[in-house]
Amino acid sequence: MPQSVRGVVAHKKGEPVSVETIIVPDPGPGEAVVQVQACGVCHTDLHYREGGINDEFPFLLGHEAAGIVEAVGEGVTDVAPGDFVILNWRAVDGTCRACRRGEPWYCFSTHNAAQKMTLESGQELSPALGIGAFVEKTLVHAGQCTKVDPAVKPEVAGLLGCGVMAGIGAAINTGGVGRGDSIAVIGCGGVGDAAIAGARLAGASTIIAIDMDDRKLEWAKGFGATHTINARERDVVEAVQELTDGNGANVVVDAVGRPETFKQAFYARDLAGTVVLVGVPTPDMTVDLPLIDVFGRGGSTKSSWYGDCLPSRDFPMLVDLHLQGRLPLEKFVSETIALDGVEAAFEKMHKGEVLRSVVLF
Structure with missing residues (x-):
């Protein structure tokens, strides 16, 4: 049954974002619903708000995230409900010409969820980088979920999903x-x-x-x-x-x-x-x-591109290095904020006052 959750939406170029009710459908084949625990405020989200990526408004912002898999759709075998995952925007398909030549980090045909999250009005949302994670729960392709050691704190793990990995x-x-x-x-x-x-x-x-x-x-x-x-x-x-x-x-x-x-x-x-x-x-x-x-x-x-990473290879390795004390991911977190603090975080980021503000759910 579809769920109603709160999320951050950008409606028009250059306008302040707003926290609104988002409708998240049940996962279909190859999809997963993830309960987001933390999501970093990345420059790319600001680029979306400013129309610097494309003009497919309204956007559901946020993509640098970690959380718990709540439900999976038909055919999903790599992750299961209860898994702690980092979300990625390079869910490789395994069949494109880059993947076939053994360079999946260049995958030219990455996966996103087939279904759309919507506003209460039914208007479809464009999720940032195919993720949309400034939201209590999000719908993604299961290949966008990379299982890692749950001992890592969500607010640092999520940063590997974009900027730190890049x-x-x-x-x-x-x-x-x-x-x-x-x-x-x-x-x-x-x-x-x-x-x-x-x-x-x-x-x-x-x-x-x-x-x-x-x-x-x-x-x-x-x-x-x-x-x-x-x-x-x-x-x-x-x-x-x-x-x-x-x-x-x-x-x-x-x-x-x-x-x-x-x-x-x-x-x-x-x-x-x-x-x-x-x-x-x-x-x-x-x-x-x-x-x-x-x-x-x-x-x-x-x-x-995305640090030429392969999430299934690199995310678990970097989490392990962090847990060993060899990679100080915690130093990237300048502050943790609530969902309604994203607009203020954009301003701090623009002024160079923070490395990362992280929304903590």
Whole structure:
């Protein structure tokens, strides 16, 4: 029987969100209903509210979540009621051309729930990233549920569902950072700090944090940065080279996603080094680089989709590392808030006052 729950809805571009009654249908074949326990407030949710993703309003916001499976539909075998899960937006289909060539983290045909959650009026909602988790219960495809150790706190586990995974994966999966490597990370918000934490996990010896906010640079030290650069005060490329014997870093992660930061990343890497773009640019942005430099510097420039993660592989591993005390996920949680605090959390995030506000149910 369909359930009525409370959730956060964005009705129009740029307008404040509202808490409304959401109708959640029973799970159909391949679907699951999850009782959400915690959901992080991510920049992507703000992008949805601002119309930066698409114009399919109204949106049911929220996607960086963890909770308990309440019910599953026909044919679901990987999760069962009572399982503690992290929600993901890359439920691989296993049959697309990326999956067939053994690269499921690039899956080009990911799954979402077939049914729609609605408002009381019957108007269908567009769930953020196919999840919609600023809500007491949500309907997702069962493949979007990744079972992990229930010993982890929901408010930290959910962060692996998006921003933290994107950053850690950008460093380790996409950038291939390894023992003794040097890495520079441009932009020390949640994703950038996660890249720093990932580089530390991987054994990088020189971890350079770059931002224009001294407060964020201090936060970055807590995740493993060995050096910091304030981009308002120093030329980024020169400063990175000074810290790497004049060579540049083996890997540079652009966690901002602007033409100027991408150029900094491109020229701050060593010859044959790797540039990783994980910050999301807007459609109007372009970058102009001399083609001879692209050729002459060698190496690679990569974009990182969701940290090139495979949730079934990476989420349980990272939860285990956290429970062992090796991955300080709790440091990403700046505050926990109620469901009606999302709009205020957007403002704090926009001002750079928090790494993550987390809705705790």
